[in-house]
Amino acid sequence: MTAGAVGIGIVGYGLMGKAHAFGYTAAPVMRRLRHRPSLRIISGRDRERVAAAAESYGVAGWTEDWRELVNRDDVDIVDICTPPGTHAEIAAAAAAAGKAVICEKPLAVSYSQAASAVEAVTRAKVLNAVGFNYRRLPAVSLMKRMVDEGAVGQVRLVRSAWLSDEFVDPAIPFDWRFDRAMGGTTIADLGSHMIDMATWIAGPIVAVSGQSATFVRERSGRPVTVDDASAAMVEFASGARGVVEMARVAVRRPCDFTLEVNGDRGTLAFDYARLNELRFGDGADRVELYGMRRIRAEQQSHPYARDWWPVGQGVGYGSSFVNHLGDLLDRWPDGPWEPDFAQGAAVQAVCDAIELSAAERRWVAVSEITG
Numbered sequence: 001m002t003a004g005a006v007g008i009g010i011v012g013y014g015l016m017g018k019a020h021a022f023g024y025t026a027a028p029v030m031r032r033l034r035h036r037p038s039l040r041i042i043s044g045r046d047r048e049r050v051a052a053a054a055e056s057y058g059v060a061g062w063t064e065d066w067r068e069l070v071n072r073d074d075v076d077i078v079d080i081c082t083p084p085g086t087h088a089e090i091a092a093a094a095a096a097a098g099k100a101v102i103c104e105k106p107l108a109v110s111y112s113q114a115a116s117a118v119e120a121v122t123r124a125k126v127l128n129a130v131g132f133n134y135r136r137l138p139a140v141s142l143m144k145r146m147v148d149e150g151a152v153g154q155v156r157l158v159r160s161a162w163l164s165d166e167f168v169d170p171a172i173p174f175d176w177r178f179d180r181a182m183g184g185t186t187i188a189d190l191g192s193h194m195i196d197m198a199t200w201i202a203g204p205i206v207a208v209s210g211q212s213a214t215f216v217r218e219r220s221g222r223p224v225t226v227d228d229a230s231a232a233m234v235e236f237a238s239g240a241r242g243v244v245e246m247a248r249v250a251v252r253r254p255c256d257f258t259l260e261v262n263g264d265r266g267t268l269a270f271d272y273a274r275l276n277e278l279r280f281g282d283g284a285d286r287v288e289l290y291g292m293r294r295i296r297a298e299q300q301s302h303p304y305a306r307d308w309w310p311v312g313q314g315v316g317y318g319s320s321f322v323n324h325l326g327d328l329l330d331r332w333p334d335g336p337w338e339p340d341f342a343q344g345a346a347v348q349a350v351c352d353a354i355e356l357s358a359a360e361r362r363w364v365a366v367s368e369i370t371g
């Protein structure tokens with residue numbers, strides 16, 4: 001089955017450290033991989049917690065120093081699962097050590113930082129990927145495939161909203177997510193996934209008009225320097241138009257995102273709360289069938305379906321990490337990997353453009369950010 005083990009080092013043991021450890025562990029169970037991942041080491045700043053995480057995630061070793069992890073001879077892939085403000089520095093060090101790099105989204109907290117990460121992996125000629133895992137949900141992959149196959153015709157409109165309640169309570173203490181330099185923005189935290197999926201499906205975004213608001217301006221006596229909620233109208237290079245909205249102050253909305261594409265011949269709509277389904281409105285249907293059909297995106301002909309359970313059993317959030325990391329391992333060591341750092345930087349440029357547009361209350365061309 002395996003052509004050899006690939007050594008993995010995971011930087012960070014929090015939510016994403018756990019999700020990635022799960023992905024590496026389940027991927028060889030669910031599909032035939034040419035290379036079996038071997039979880040060699042995990043790093044984190046708290047000695048007791050990182051040791052406990054290593055034990056429960058099934059990682060052989062642990063360290064309090066990510067630099068030690070990056071320089072280990074038995075680590076082939078450095079997988080970065082720390083806050084966005086740390087990504088560029090860790091990615092550059094990993095690339096300089098000759099390691100392939102997988103980095104959680106958003107790639108960085110600014111386009112210039114993201115561009116420096118792209119430069120580092122390009123210079124070192126190492127494989128690189130960004131953790132836009134939602135692309136690998138079977139129904140989202142099916143949406144992409146159907147758009148490419150012409151199911152909706154020419155894409156005219158794309159709309160996406162991501163609503164969460166994680167910032168609603170003003171008593172939530174200050175942490176890295178409220179710090180612009182370490183957490184980036186809500187635009188990038190939630191919006192980067194939407195912008196990645198939208199541009200994957202409909203091509204590059206060239207201009208944006210955004211608005212932002214911070215409703216809780218202080219936490220634990222410290223100023224909050226990120227937006228609670230933002231939204232933008234966007235224009236695609238193709239001429240298509242779109243709307244994206246990202247909010248972490250939507251009461252009783254847990255992690256709800258929707259993605260819809262309207263073409264000149266049909267509509268495709270995805271709702272994360274029903275993640276095994278894709279709705280399809282086909283303009284060619286007999287008029288008596290006017291409406292949207294509900295595709296169960298787990299039939300054997302659908303993306304990733306063969307790797308999973310019999311039709312009707314469904315998959316969940318964790319499967320997106322299994323599919324993503326499985327795809328990358330399948331392409332080890334020659335690549336190509338996608339989405340890569342260049343896509344991560346392109347997404348970051350759109351996020352920066354929305355932030356600038358909101359601050360200056362005007363349309364911003366993405367080329368103002370990228371130069």
Ligand SMILES: NC(=O)c1ccc[n+]([C@@H]2O[C@H](COP(=O)([O-])OP(=O)(O)OC[C@H]3O[C@@H](n4cnc5c(N)ncnc54)[C@H](O)[C@@H]3O)[C@@H](O)[C@H]2O)c1
Pocket residue numbers: 011012013014015016017043044045046066081082083084086104105106131132133176189
């Ligand atoms: N793809 C997804 O579905 C998804 C979901 C949640 C978070 N994320 C992304 O994953 C990344 C991590 O988020 P999380 O929710 O796992 O965070 P977390 O707070 O749960 O864990 C952060 C980890 O990073 C470590 N850390 C914190 N500050 C550090 C620093 N300055 N230097 C080195 N290590 C540091 C912590 O010790 C911890 O191990 C972020 O970029 C976030 O946007 C992605």
